[in-house]
Amino acid sequence: MQKNSMAIILIILGLIVLAVPMLGLVPLSVLTGLGVAFLGMGLILAGLGDRKVSSGLGLLEIILGIIALVLGLGFILNPGLFSFVAGLLVYMAGLFLIIVGIVAVFTKAGGNRWNGVVAIIIGLIYLIFGYIISDPVWLGVLIGLWLLLTGILMFFQKD
Template sequence: MEKNGSALILIVLGLIVLAFPLLGIIPLSLITGFIVLFLGIGLLLGGVAQMGESASIGIVEILLGIIALVLGIGFIFNPGLFSWLVGFIVWIVGLFLIIAGIIGIFSKTGGSRWNGVIAAIIGILYITVGTFIADPIILGVLIGLWLLITGILMLFIKE
């Protein structure tokens, strides 16, 4: 049931980010902060779910989740931090997704492998789109898609 609960939370978070990629007129630092915060929550949930299968992979995902949570909270409460890191945000989030994808690919379960492939592909897309287009709506949609697809795969691929 723990896996299904995590999957449902990821699906809900994905739908929230897809429905409100800009969250109205909130400044860009808040938007990015919330997106990175959701990414951190997703990585933490993935790490906790992974702990039963591989403690080392779970710990790496949890550490990435904590880093993402700290960055997300920093972006929300300190716009100056956002301004200072604005050029690196796309790379940070994209690299988190790629690293989480690689971890998923090397996981022992088949469902996690597919989650890993999806995360790595979306991470590469995130970096590419962020570098050349830099549209926060598209970047928010990519994070939403990752959360939604990961949640759906967790629900339907049983091991």
């Protein structure tokens, strides 16, 4: 019975987030921002401690900590930044897949050019999703769909 209750809650949450997509994005952005900000603070503190052992490593940790702290605060204060970074990462993955696919097509990597064609097609799909994800509203819609589908699948799953 508890599983069905959780499934119904997920379905309701999914419908709410689909109706107002930013409701799904803001908590995800804030939670990610908190995690990245804490990571940044930890890196800064570790860098201050490691300066005595290795000034280069300590300085690197401090710089990475500052970047993580600024990025984490940016995620907390501006959910659109979270969407932009997520979309950017998906774009990069798509570009890498397209480049690998082109190389595979021209070099017959693995003895089969179709592997390269498939990589190019998947890379193009990644680029399309990167465009969709970099818009906060669409990222919220994707989160809402995930909640809804998870709830539906959980509801019909056998114990």
